Amino acid sequence: MAPFVMNDLSRRYTNVEYAPVDISEYADGNIGIPYVWSYDSKQPGPHVMICGIMHGNEIAGAEILVRMLKNTVRPENGRITFCFGNPDAYARFDCAAPYLNRFIDADINRVWGPELEDPYNQGSEVRRARALRPIVDTVDYLLDIHTMQGRGRPVALIQGKTAALDLIANITSIPIVLTGTMHQAERLRLRDYAQFGDPDDKAVAIQLEAGQHWEASAIAQGELIAMDFLECVGVLPRQSKPRAQKQLHLEVVEIVLPKGGIFEYAKDFENGTFFPHRGALLGFSGPERVEVLTPIDNCYFIMPVHFRLDGGSCGRFARSIPGKVSA
Template identity: 35%
Template sequence: MIGDDSLSVELEAPDIARWRGANTGVDYVHCLDSGRPGPDAMINALMHGNELCGAVALDRLLQAGVRPTRGRLTLCFVNHEAYDRFDPSAPMLSRFVDEDMNRLWTADRLDAPPTTVEARRAQALRPFFDRADRLLDIHSMGTRSQPILLVHGLPKERRLARAMGYPATVACGSGHVQGRRLIEYGPFNDPAGDKVAVLVECGHHWSRGTAVVALDTALHFLRALDMLDPGVFREHASDPDPVEQTMLEVTHGYTIRTDDFYFTARFDGLERFAKAGEVFAVDGGEEIGTPYDDCVLVMPNHRAVRGQRAFRLARPVVE
């Protein structure tokens, strides 16, 4: 089948039960305060319960006793109830309990009486997100794409991405069709405010290398904020000197229109098409081609169905 994104589960889901008890009064939320002035930073894992890499990264940071050199760092295992249901023989089934937790970050949803596991957890975590100055949300993907840092596209987000210098690709713009992601939550998405959130897609959900990317991204995030001892960074980072970044501007987000959609080849993401008009997908018999030269396919979703986003298209930013 073209677009089959199956891959064996190479990662072992860490036992995070030891991190349930926390010093914040909220399960699985740990606050590490340096006692010195500095950023109020936060790193998330497990927005989706089957995305193991962030859990591995936070587990390692906590086990290693990493502490911020200034400011305050909060480490959060977000949807632990979905994660508790993870089964490597059916790894897609624990993405969430009742609803996708990364689609409900609007004031009306957060202010309403919660009716799902995810909504209740979001309300419990909201004060931490309201407090945070800088946020890294760790995710993974359904294809073997190289890692991508996603930002909505505001100048403050681009500056943080450049300061991190990792991973090698940054995609600016939503291309999103359903709900609001956490990085688009009001305080972070306010152009006039100084709060900044970025989301990293570390690679395929269960590839061993995805956990390495997750930890490296967290370390580069903390280094960019000048919150990490250089010796600790060198000790734990597998990629301390990354290559120069490529910045992409998302121009299109495509929603499937029919029950007969397919990609024309095995696309993993970040494929570049030299010329406009190159066909890469078909929807209800209608060919879909690149709208301009030097077009980049971002995060193709081979499991998407009618009404869901199938891909984003982007062009490289010339700076």
């Protein structure tokens, strides 16, 4: 049985449009770390990593990595490393209950702080993060491909430092960029780890939410953005620039935290839904069904959550950052 509070709307989000790709042939890796493949051009340039399936049930990331490996995407400058983040959780993916198996012992995207140094912590994800650490420590640009529960346009979550903002403005295939404090900010995510979290370091980590977890469109969207990313950081020659689109830069203004994990949306909202007016109804929180309203005019709703544990958020309200909307 699902450990989530499910309702009619969340059940509509459980359809899996594509089978998880077999990644067993990539188990050995080529640099001594399982499921990590690294290619060095022997030319000057940055070390770039593309990561997928940090969360075991976000299966689009595996498909994108396999496509890039099979298409022999290799650097002309610098080095590219392809990383299947959490293959053990991925191996447990179940199309009949796709919301499960995000991780085995702990969310691997929340263990990049003191957990790595704690000898008593031998959880599956902490051990995997320790194995990845030597290679992650040498990365200049990271694209960590995730997917999200809601439908809608892809969104990139980044640190608000200058190097990250400068880079992401060039990756025009990314329609929405979000900065600001997220839920459970006290637990370190990969995108905030070491060089990526240092405001004075030029290293940049982008956590991409490429689309809805189990809709096939997330694969194409993620692959397009991954190729654009590799060109923008200079390891691949610039091809025809993807159709330039308006990139929306947002910052979090409020995290929506329903009581007891109980929340009912007033409507089926997509990622990036825009509300022109303050006081618009998002949904009803907790057993008392308290109305949750947009806190500001010109408000965006980011990453609706449909499978929610007690204590989990059900999305974020955000506002656009003036002057950061690029053509």
